[in-house]
Amino acid sequence: MNRNLPPQGEETPTPPPADPIRLHRELAALWDTPAGRQQLGAVNHSILGKRFILAAFFFFGVGGLLAMLIRVQLATSGTAFVGPEIYGQLFTMHGTVMMFLFAIPMFEGFAIYLLPKLLGARDLAFPRLTAYGFWCYIFGATILLFAMIAGVAPDSGWFMYTPLSSATYSPGINADVWLLGITFVEISALSAAVEITVSVLKVRAPGMSLARMPILAWYLLITALMMLFGFPPLILGSILLELERAADLPFFDPTRGGDSLLWQHLFWLFGHPEVYIIFLPAAGAISMMIPTFARHELVGYRAVIVAVIAMAFLSFGLWVHHMFTVGIPHLALAFFSAASGLVAIPTAVQIFAWIATLAAGRPRFDVPMLYLGGFFFIFVVGGLTGVMLAMVPFNWQAHDTHFVVAHLHYVLVGGFVFPMMAAAYYWLPHFTGRLAEHRLSKTAFWAIFIGFNLTFFHMHLTGLRGMPRRVDTYPVEARLDWLNLLSSVGSFVMTIGFALFVVDLVVHMRFGRRFRRNPWAARTLEWAMPTPPTSYAFASLPHIEERGDRLSPAREGARLAGGRGYLGFTRNGWMETLGVDMVGGRPDQLIVLPRQTFLPLWSGLLTAAMVLCLLAKVYWLALAAFLAVVVSLLAWTGATGARQDVGALPIGNGASARPHWETEGPPSWWAMVLTCAAEATLFSSLLFGGLFLWLVAPQWPPARPAMPDPLLAAACAVLLVLAALSGRGGLASLLRERSPALGLVLCALAHGGAALLFALMAARVPTPTAHAHNATALVLLALCGLRAGFGAVLAGYGLWRLRAGFLSAARSLDLRIGRVWHDYAAATGLIGLGAAFAFAWLATSGGAGS
């Protein structure tokens, strides 16, 4: 990349505006992904967004097929269609596929495709991370799919409760497939969370302050932040359960100081926010569609943002309502019951805002509105039964019955599937450049709507009559046959509706009428471009002077296509977009994005190899694969940065900006901050687990508490502090135009030493299989050691970048990213050491089971 750079200080005039056709050719030459094998190296957001959406829709079909089999089994009493073992796999995989392989990836695809276009950018902040996330999703999903075909699919329910999912009661590979496969898919989700958060905050069109962001961007930002803090507890839970299954570390075994309720806490700490993580993007889509069809801007834009913030926080305070029957004090029940009821208020604020928008405008009804009508009805019913279930006495009665199945389907299908079908009809012209004929759309809608209500409304009744979930049959004496038969018939009607929906989309794509631009007369930026969109989205970038839902796409689109916005030219063979000041939207950096590459695919393949080795219990090979993953990820950096200072470059409209690697807060720096935040959540969850077990679990205290050697711990603490200080010292030297080598070498050695000492302390934990306390101490020390080890790798990476000529006082980004990690590893390492001593002290002072 640096071959074409002008040296700093040399005059770099703004390239003359190209004529639109030439500009298009030049941009396409840079941004297009060549056909054939090269498609596997695609990093473009439009391509990857569509791939995510298509793959998620395929898995929706898989999950739907499993649901059909479930309904066949339950159609009448005593059916012998499948036995209990297969039935266990069917309902587990149905839930798993729908939650992890359909809903979350569908939202990710939707966000990846739309977000840059809404924000006036050419791509997301980390295109290769998008691609890596996609491959992780595909490979993880494939593992689950093949396990199902091989008859070894997970069968302990989509929430994998222990002890059913522990090795004693699930000795086969089934539960391992879930734990490793889903953790693999969650890498994809966390990648998307970092990608979306940083992109919304940094990669927007100039002038687009937070106050001018389209409402969907607010929804996606808050959802991504929820993912960042919601997924780590489940990742930790999955790691602990896999360690219990593979290495007999008894975190959830009550006979050895563990507690199966710890799994429930960790799972639902993720699981309940997950419901809102699924709903909020759909609500964002609704907030975009309704103003278009109402021909009136969204009423209560600010109130809706406050409501979404409130929902995000409240959703983390409800998780125990899934555990009301496990035996919790009344006061604690009241906390969670109150929070569960409260969340209805911000939900209602949004619903009233949508109704008010319709009331204030001049609504015109089209197919997306029909599906939104379905959403209103079904979601409100689901919300009301949700309030019922938030009330403890009713919850005790309905717990684990089909009433809960009905409720969750009304919420999730109403809150996600119907809005996303409306969104499909609304944005499909954007994908295809064609307008739908809607010949089958209405028929499909009514089949789905009627079929859905026929299927799930009756489950309220069967549930209230005591029909339990996750049981493969029921006796004829229960007199549930007719209601269940109606549910099964309804499910087939619904399936016919979905089949018609698919046919309708295919007809649309094949025979729809072509249109020029903005068929719905929307006022948001994604319509200010040719449709289907070009790979670079905007030929030049807009300057936003109005709120994001008050724009004139037709006028703006013509101006931008003519190259009269920012970056209406190409240079140096760079793929460029702009970064802005987070709050005010002032352009503050030129972001140079990476070109198409196979590296994300290789990293994904290596990650898959690691997961497969873990599944096969070939741990040495898994370790080798892990190291290969780290190396492959470091190899990504070869194409970033420059070997000489560049300085400010013209970006058009008389403005200039430095390339991102020469600025204070580029996207990659923020990504590291967010990664630390996610890891801190995982670490906090582990500390919570240690305290929870001490406080609640039986069979305490342990026979031999795991007290670290004070001398080793003191040496480790000194090394951690030294690592952080020398990392900072190296950076300070670089900024003073001196060599940072000494600081980096010291930092690497100190981190390495700390990692070794952590490993030594972990190895000295007495019999970690004997008691959950010892197992927790082992994982705590190992995690701190891993962090320090990664710190050593980052410091070594800094040295390599220095040697390769990528560092200077102006180009200090690599070391500043490293500093964030060094500080974080030191702080959490010290906390970890303190926690290890505290846990040992608490263990010697007794526990609940003492």
Place this chain on the structure above:
Amino acid sequence: MRPRSLLLLGAGFTVWAVAFVALYAMLSVGCRFGWHEVALDMAGGLSLQRLQLIAIFLVHLAAGAAVVVVLRLWKDRGFLYPLAYFAAIAALGASVFSFAGVFFLSTCQ
């Protein structure tokens, strides 16, 4: 405005979340150590458990109210501040509704 001002959006609800964690954790600790059975004469016969929970609740309520007051003073500074102010009011209301049970509900049954 600096990026840090974004954090204000969650200030009120962060106080709510901290209160939630503190109350739930200390409720469990109190039950574990039998604080509900320790009656304090100087507190009108209230149990140690209820007293500490009420104290935690009131401290957080005061913190939430302080956030509201500060944000009210700043709410004309720009787009984010009024949002943060109204979110903080919502969080304060949520705190009262979620945690008022510390005054009257049984703590360890």
